[in-house]
Amino acid sequence: MASMATLFVKTPSPSPSFPKTFNTHFSPALKLSIPLASKPRTRQRLRISNALIEPDGGKLVELFVEESKKGEKKREAASLPRIKLSRIDLQWVHVISEGWSSPLRGFMRESEFLQTLHFNSLRLDDGSVVNMSVPIVLAIDDAQKRLIGESTRVALVDSDNNLIAILKDIEIYKHHKEERIARTWGTTAPGLPYVDQAITNAGNWLIGGDLEVIEPIKYHDGLDRFRLSPAELREEFTRRNADAVFAFQLRNPVHNGHALLMTDTRRRLLEMGYKNPILLLHPLGGYTKADDVPLSWRMKQHEKVLEDGVLDPETTVVSIFPSPMHYAGPTEVQWHAKARINAGANFYIVGRDPAGMGHPIEKRDLYDADHGKKVLSMAPGLERLNILPFKVAAYDKSQGKMAFFDPSRSQDFLFISGTKMRTLARNKENPPEGFMCPNGWKVLVDYYDSLVPADNGKVPEAVPV
Amino acid sequence: MASMATLFVKTPSPSPSFPKTFNTHFSPALKLSIPLASKPRTRQRLRISNALIEPDGGKLVELFVEESKKGEKKREAASLPRIKLSRIDLQWVHVISEGWSSPLRGFMRESEFLQTLHFNSLRLDDGSVVNMSVPIVLAIDDAQKRLIGESTRVALVDSDNNLIAILKDIEIYKHHKEERIARTWGTTAPGLPYVDQAITNAGNWLIGGDLEVIEPIKYHDGLDRFRLSPAELREEFTRRNADAVFAFQLRNPVHNGHALLMTDTRRRLLEMGYKNPILLLHPLGGYTKADDVPLSWRMKQHEKVLEDGVLDPETTVVSIFPSPMHYAGPTEVQWHAKARINAGANFYIVGRDPAGMGHPIEKRDLYDADHGKKVLSMAPGLERLNILPFKVAAYDKSQGKMAFFDPSRSQDFLFISGTKMRTLARNKENPPEGFMCPNGWKVLVDYYDSLVPADNGKVPEAVPV
Numbered sequence: 001m002a003s004m005a006t007l008f009v010k011t012p013s014p015s016p017s018f019p020k021t022f023n024t025h026f027s028p029a030l031k032l033s034i035p036l037a038s039k040p041r042t043r044q045r046l047r048i049s050n051a052l053i054e055p056d057g058g059k060l061v062e063l064f065v066e067e068s069k070k071g072e073k074k075r076e077a078a079s080l081p082r083i084k085l086s087r088i089d090l091q092w093v094h095v096i097s098e099g100w101s102s103p104l105r106g107f108m109r110e111s112e113f114l115q116t117l118h119f120n121s122l123r124l125d126d127g128s129v130v131n132m133s134v135p136i137v138l139a140i141d142d143a144q145k146r147l148i149g150e151s152t153r154v155a156l157v158d159s160d161n162n163l164i165a166i167l168k169d170i171e172i173y174k175h176h177k178e179e180r181i182a183r184t185w186g187t188t189a190p191g192l193p194y195v196d197q198a199i200t201n202a203g204n205w206l207i208g209g210d211l212e213v214i215e216p217i218k219y220h221d222g223l224d225r226f227r228l229s230p231a232e233l234r235e236e237f238t239r240r241n242a243d244a245v246f247a248f249q250l251r252n253p254v255h256n257g258h259a260l261l262m263t264d265t266r267r268r269l270l271e272m273g274y275k276n277p278i279l280l281l282h283p284l285g286g287y288t289k290a291d292d293v294p295l296s297w298r299m300k301q302h303e304k305v306l307e308d309g310v311l312d313p314e315t316t317v318v319s320i321f322p323s324p325m326h327y328a329g330p331t332e333v334q335w336h337a338k339a340r341i342n343a344g345a346n347f348y349i350v351g352r353d354p355a356g357m358g359h360p361i362e363k364r365d366l367y368d369a370d371h372g373k374k375v376l377s378m379a380p381g382l383e384r385l386n387i388l389p390f391k392v393a394a395y396d397k398s399q400g401k402m403a404f405f406d407p408s409r410s411q412d413f414l415f416i417s418g419t420k421m422r423t424l425a426r427n428k429e430n431p432p433e434g435f436m437c438p439n440g441w442k443v444l445v446d447y448y449d450s451l452v453p454a455d456n457g458k459v460p461e462a463v464p465v
Numbered sequence: 466m467a468s469m470a471t472l473f474v475k476t477p478s479p480s481p482s483f484p485k486t487f488n489t490h491f492s493p494a495l496k497l498s499i500p501l502a503s504k505p506r507t508r509q510r511l512r513i514s515n516a517l518i519e520p521d522g523g524k525l526v527e528l529f530v531e532e533s534k535k536g537e538k539k540r541e542a543a544s545l546p547r548i549k550l551s552r553i554d555l556q557w558v559h560v561i562s563e564g565w566s567s568p569l570r571g572f573m574r575e576s577e578f579l580q581t582l583h584f585n586s587l588r589l590d591d592g593s594v595v596n597m598s599v600p601i602v603l604a605i606d607d608a609q610k611r612l613i614g615e616s617t618r619v620a621l622v623d624s625d626n627n628l629i630a631i632l633k634d635i636e637i638y639k640h641h642k643e644e645r646i647a648r649t650w651g652t653t654a655p656g657l658p659y660v661d662q663a664i665t666n667a668g669n670w671l672i673g674g675d676l677e678v679i680e681p682i683k684y685h686d687g688l689d690r691f692r693l694s695p696a697e698l699r700e701e702f703t704r705r706n707a708d709a710v711f712a713f714q715l716r717n718p719v720h721n722g723h724a725l726l727m728t729d730t731r732r733r734l735l736e737m738g739y740k741n742p743i744l745l746l747h748p749l750g751g752y753t754k755a756d757d758v759p760l761s762w763r764m765k766q767h768e769k770v771l772e773d774g775v776l777d778p779e780t781t782v783v784s785i786f787p788s789p790m791h792y793a794g795p796t797e798v799q800w801h802a803k804a805r806i807n808a809g810a811n812f813y814i815v816g817r818d819p820a821g822m823g824h825p826i827e828k829r830d831l832y833d834a835d836h837g838k839k840v841l842s843m844a845p846g847l848e849r850l851n852i853l854p855f856k857v858a859a860y861d862k863s864q865g866k867m868a869f870f871d872p873s874r875s876q877d878f879l880f881i882s883g884t885k886m887r888t889l890a891r892n893k894e895n896p897p898e899g900f901m902c903p904n905g906w907k908v909l910v911d912y913y914d915s916l917v918p919a920d921n922g923k924v925p926e927a928v929p930v
Contacts, residue, residue, distance in 0.1 A: 330579075
């Protein structure tokens, strides 16, 4: 495995003419819990700084209907066959419509689906290759297929029958579920969360096409203002005069080991000559499995981490990544990285066993802990991205804080797994001092406290979305 | 799907200065059954014609120890830990050593294994990409791993302990079998022939490294003289002044539908301006499943097809492709095509459901019949190869011969499946006249006749190698 030092050199030195300016304050990132007056987000053409990495395909895709055409589109949709979207489908519409999956312009047609399954990448018309490792597809059943008949477009509606989008130039093809699962997860074992949630009972057909989305997707959960689109993130990074953006994907509470890693990454980027590296702290906000801490609690926890000064709000942007979680390890980590290129990140921090989980039926991890970073470093279409492998942080008993693991004095270190962390918080026990900021830890304890114990006395898992 | 016509235009027109010369007779191809005086094959540096497609990686890999160094290598091997090769392992040594898998220089290390599983391709040091879709790996068990200890090289021996090769600069890594199977086959259902034969009971480790092969691999089955290496095939195509080489992979008897397709392909190539297109009729010679017709019988059948004039020996080279068969459909067809690039083919004929089979436990085909040609047409590293999708041939009752299916008069056509063909031959029934040349059919009948019926009266399956 290439060391962090050798991987850093993949990026040319930043332009010395890029001025270091005062970092303006990004209020949503700092004051997460303070509701701001709801301000309608406008989607205008953005000035994209030359300093930011180019989106995949050269141009950030945004698929919203122009204001002046909304009436016409709504009238058109009224006469089209309707497909009702599940909550996860809606999250994918969100992802596609804002350009996280640029240059994808809609749900995958078969050619894109096959390239994703077999090559984890798409070849564009100009012969260039972009990464695309998880299928972004929409399933329909036999009855829906019959309903669509010969129509070349369909209306997509939410669970309340509100119009979300039109899918045009559609292509309907077989949903080979077993093959999709095997090639995406490297297993077909029963119990994969995303499979149980979104594939097993889904229809036997997939429908691809180009999206025309009526309105930006909103969830009305008090967190919409943190859901910055790639264009908005690029605007923010540009406004801050970022000359490097390093992304940290997470779906767990932030402990001081994570924080150490992020601050150390910033230190290294400064050492390399970057003047203003900005951290994108980017919790995943779509579907997660039942025993993950829900997004709303994680956001509260992240807020405390910033309030307590563990991370510096001046150089950190906290935003929500709208994608659902596959738990597909080395396959999914490519998606996580690729989407952040589109949001302007040119450095990506990757840890041990990214997007991994336990094997659903065997007593082992589903993926080799090192495969994620290895696959990521070799993935087609991600050559432009600087991969920063995670150094292992653990609790250093001799210093009473989280520190990078030093194998020469391994007896000084304590590894606190996610399972251990959850068990402590559930039992209202405290972790060793210095593991997590106290206010952040309190959020976790409060979360588990909020769960009503089941009749059998066991602490229940949270319910899935 | 692009039509054949559009796919043809991928190749630049042949040089008009390339002279049409008299095609010399290639005796092994014509007189398959006549034993030739055994002539030791010499492996010399070949003149590669500019008209032939370049091997993957720019240079054809050959991994044989120079004559002058054999003694030294044998002495060295005597002191090394020994790994005994299975018959399939030996077939892979054959494949790698002759450069079918160029630029691979040995069994895959983990980086190559991961790229194969996730991307079906390998990135070379110069940034270019070659196709590589099936893992070419060597499994060892815990005891063998212990035996190897800290050694950086091992000796590979056959079942009789004859030295085959040295594997050097070795790397040992985990054999994640479930993941390998899922990502290669798109299923983990029990009963996949190659999995049962070569993976399920194989060791839990894989050993990669560079091969030094002592002697070209021989099987002493009377067919070695038909096993031309890529270098020998290139020499033959050059000698014949081929300006196009079109490969036809097969593991079944040739019927007149196949023959029609091959002669029609040649006609089209001539129409395009090629002066001397040569057919590489290239039966797979490694491991095949129990109910496939064994290689020796297939070679007898192919001989009759040439003797009966169904295919023209003047423009046909029959040779054996030494690879084992995976039955991995769209994944494997890429391997079949890529290996033929290395042998000099710049056109590849692909049929319905290439390398496919029935699902081992469900009543359906394992793969979508169209996915093979679609995946092949999009596969990274195969852009240089002209993919020729198979037109469907069927028995035309109105003409009493095999013809391209005409949907406007579908009632005139009879589809004779492989299963139907085998059933007829087993029962010593004749297919419709014109389905296969009579002497070729007789070989098939003789083959099934040679099988001893089982006690239950059923015709048994042939035994696997």
